Amino acid sequence: MTHWFHRNPLKATAPVSFNFYGVATTPAATKVCNDLRLSRTQLLELFTDSSCNPEMMKNAADFYFSLLQGFILSLDDSSQECKLRYIQNFKWTDTLQGQVPSAQQDAVFELVSMGFNVALWYTKYASRLAGKEDITEDEAKDVHRSLKIAAGIFKHLKESHIPKLITPVEKGRDLEARLTESYIIQCQAEAQEVTIARAIELKHNPGLIAALAYETANFYQKAVEYVPAAFGPHVMMQSMESGVSSLCTTFQMTKMISGLTEAYCYHGQTLLASDKCGEAIRSLQESEKFFTKAEALCKEYGETKGPGTTAKPSGHLFFRKLGSLIKSTLEKCQRENGFIYFQKVPAEAPQLELKANYGLVEPVPFEFPALNTHWTPETVAAFDLTKRPKEDIAKPKPDEEVKPLKEPNIKPQKDSGCQIS
Template identity: 80%
Template sequence: MTHWFHRNPLKATAPVSFNFYGVATTPAATKVCNDLRLSRTRLLELFTDSSCNPEMMKNATDLYFSLLQGFILSLDDSSQECKLRYIQNFKWTDTLQGQVPSITEDEAKDVHRSLKIAAGIFKHLKESHIPKLITPVEKGRDLEARLIDSYIIQCQAEAQEVTIARAIELKHNPGLIAALAYETANFYQKADKTLSSLDPTYAGKWRKYLNLKTCFYMAYAYCYHGQTLLASDKCGEAIRSLQESEKFFAKAEALCKEYGETKGPGTTAKPSGHLFFRKLGSLIKNTLEKCQRENGFIYFQKVPTEAPQLELKANYGLVEPVPFEFPALNAHWTPETLAAFDLTKRPKDDTAKPKPDEEVKPLKEPDIKPQKDSGCQIS
């Protein structure tokens, strides 16, 4: 999976100590700060830990955000902001512009569920939290609507890829597979359109990936639609559908090469070397040859000059973001704990240069090498 999906760089963040000496005036207040520092450090470690699983990530995330919300939420459920709302600034890199293996069924379910959850997180941030940010969102930066929308759509598309792989392995109806592939291609095309007005210096590589996946799943859609047409004795139309599939597959191959040669942020996936990609090429070739043989012996139908219109709608397997909410406020946050933070004792802002330990260092992801025969065996 690592070499099948394109991933933009992980956002890096400067260390945050939560050492509010003098401000935190009781042991309870100091403990909240210490727990915050430790939980944040642990969460960041998990981002680059190849042994991390979804449960570990969720537990670490819930703990951190349950503590962090004491700096955001009002404890008396009023509409007023928490007095600690502005006590700590956070420094992050921008994803695009910088600034400074064979898969089991259980693993496939984890990937599928995680992508739906990720889509839900992006959607929740866009609708509920980004509008409340103190600093307005800059155009072309991570929290801008175009990028958030693209992340939501891409997560949905990649989750549907897992669905398609399973449907193929279990030999589901070709019509269902064709419809799912068509819907997935449309997702990728929509994500690309969302990024079309961004500076290609930063978004060009990402868009090449979205383009190649669009073409790949259009090839899948036409291939399986051709099988459906053949089963309905429409052999001439089936041949034309397979010919269109062949064109899209050739375009996807060319885009794979362009994508690999395009400079830009993010890890470089290698779809054309993936078994799932190569299998489609063979399937198109063999199915087209079968249709041409059948037409020569049985049907003798004329092959249309125009490709069939794909008006396919999947009734099953479509992915929607999983609704997301932040965890409940940590039990350590009480009115007494909040009152123990005395902001009058906070030191004045230091306008000097950032200290070395505040530097934002890039996050290096582990390079997981795929197996040579890495496919999507999830049945």
Template identity: 45%
Template sequence: MAHWFHRNVFKATTIVHFDIPFVHQDGQAVQLCSQLKQTRQGLLQVLPDVNYGPETIESAFGSYFSLLMGLLTDPTDANQVSKLRQSVVFKWTNSLLGNSPQVVKDSFFEAFNICFNLAIWYMKHASMVAAKDDITLDEAKDVHVSLKKAAGIFQFIQSMYLPQLGSEQIEAGDLDRRILAAYLTQCTAEAQEVTLARAVELKHNPCLISSLAFETSKMFSDAAASLRSLEPAAQWKLYLQLKSAFYKAFAYKYCGENLLSQDKCGDAIRALKEALACYGQASELCKEYSKKKGPAPKASPEDHPFFKRLAPQLKITLEKCERENGFIYHQKVPHDPPQLEEKATYGLVNPDDFGIPSISKLWTPVTYAAFNDATSKSNSNSTSKKPEKDLPPVKETPVHQTSKEPKNENGCSLQ
């Protein structure tokens, strides 16, 4: 089955040795530096494989991040920033800007990027589960939860870490507020897609489905608008725009069905014609998206059964309405399309709250005191301006794409 979800790449990084200077030698402090290196490498080894369960990834993340906390906050006073914040240099690529790393001597930069990659993992894990053969209800819930978790992580780093790193922001980099806003909104919209698919499968009220589809369309439109002036995001923006147009067509389809059930055949015809126009727009955007070069592997939503089956459904329903209007209703077809429901009452998705692990017990006052105070050195966060060598891209584990067609009528594999 064709890829339905567009996914940007994982961020690449280098090995970090955590060679933090000591005031005096301390065995536990030496062990802590070793543990930082090992747990970081352990996390980076499992993240590229989306076939792992969330428990494995969360355990690896917790092991490393609980140690990293000592470089973020003072272990003896949680309200103070750690004296070791600027003790280690970190190198990370940006998800849209190729393989050239951004180099920053700031542990908040590390925290931001580690959490960012965790959110990307949840997005990719959701895609992997959604692409399985004959997806179960529990697997659909896994997709839904993963996308809400990803949205919650993006929301967390946007509010907690971005303000700490204002001087490090570069246009179209992952610290760019517009990029973060697009990721957050996309994840929320995709979680809502799962809710919508469930509502369709259970044959809920067409008015409810229409309003939920319209809200989903607006979310994708908002995500695309965040990327409006960012050329490196052009490919991604086209994907978000085509999804917005598709769900607007979906909204008008169910609006038309709802109007027909109320014997408003003329209005139903106009809604269905608008649905076909929106679908045509989505199809054209698919063509543009397929031709646009970008850093991410391309999705192919136009080949997905959920996309392909909508057009014939629209045409059949429209022909039925036009026949019935000619024989029974004789209603005038309005010039303007009907107003879509502005706010869905049920099914709207919010990001899940994200919480970071508590600081590791290895960070005792004695251990913390053994390290030299990095804040006493007169150096800035950014390192030298020498051009950095490109980093090799993260090697991701291939994801199986089912070749089976969904058995349900609408072609959606999330039930």
């Protein structure tokens, strides 16, 4: 499925040393700080390592998050806030705002920002794996599961941790609820596309495929609606002019129209099998109309400037096969209607009131790991906040540059369409 998924760039961050000289007063406290620095660096390196797999990512992320939560969680499970939560400043960019960073002196901001990047990595891993030639059934399952894991991480951040931020999230930032929801929905929609590809390969009931395609189109429609709503009219206008969010939105619109194309095509097959040839013709005509719209959107998407890895849906074998399928099925319906059915073709397209009973995607539930055992009451007590300098050296300099993560340039392999061998 080479070039089938659009991907926004990873979030970039300023280096964090976790050097609290004088504040960390014991070797145990100093060791936790060193472990935090090293595990953060290693995790950031894995984001751009093309050999990284889900097991490596989970182990590295779990280790860092288990340490970081010592700055957030109270050891006695009380409602009292951990005294270390605001000891360090963190700076992160946003996926739809270019390299304009935002900073908060809050460990929860680091938790949700790094968690957001982990979720993004799973989507990129899924895209890279889906782009392999002759993808196997096990690899297809990995793509499917990775997208569900990403959706689960985004969902957990949105519901359980982002609301705890002291500083409200600005419009258009990744952690804004509607943008995070857009990411959740897109992950679900993409996972369902894998399900549809599988159903087509195994020649499942056209009614099931039509219903799944319709549900997936609805997912993309919701995602399209969330992005502009998150930016707001004024901010959205500026963003569209700079190409920041329009590329992502156009991609989602393209996939929404492609889903409707597919739904009407397979619904037409279902109608024909039920001897409703006239309605089948009208459904296929509607599919043909949406296919033309999808081709136009693909061209618009290809000409739109913006951040991220650009997809090429119109050049994808699956897309080209769909166009051929629409044409051949419509011609078949017209022939059958001329020889057997002699039914009137309705003026209005059939209403797609399709509900899939199988194959619907739900996010995989996600929880952050338990607090690392290195954190003890004695370790926390060893941080003496009264010894912090008046000029907080933990804060990055105002002009400190946040360099974008250099993501691996994965060359696409020969397009093998939806084939799952």
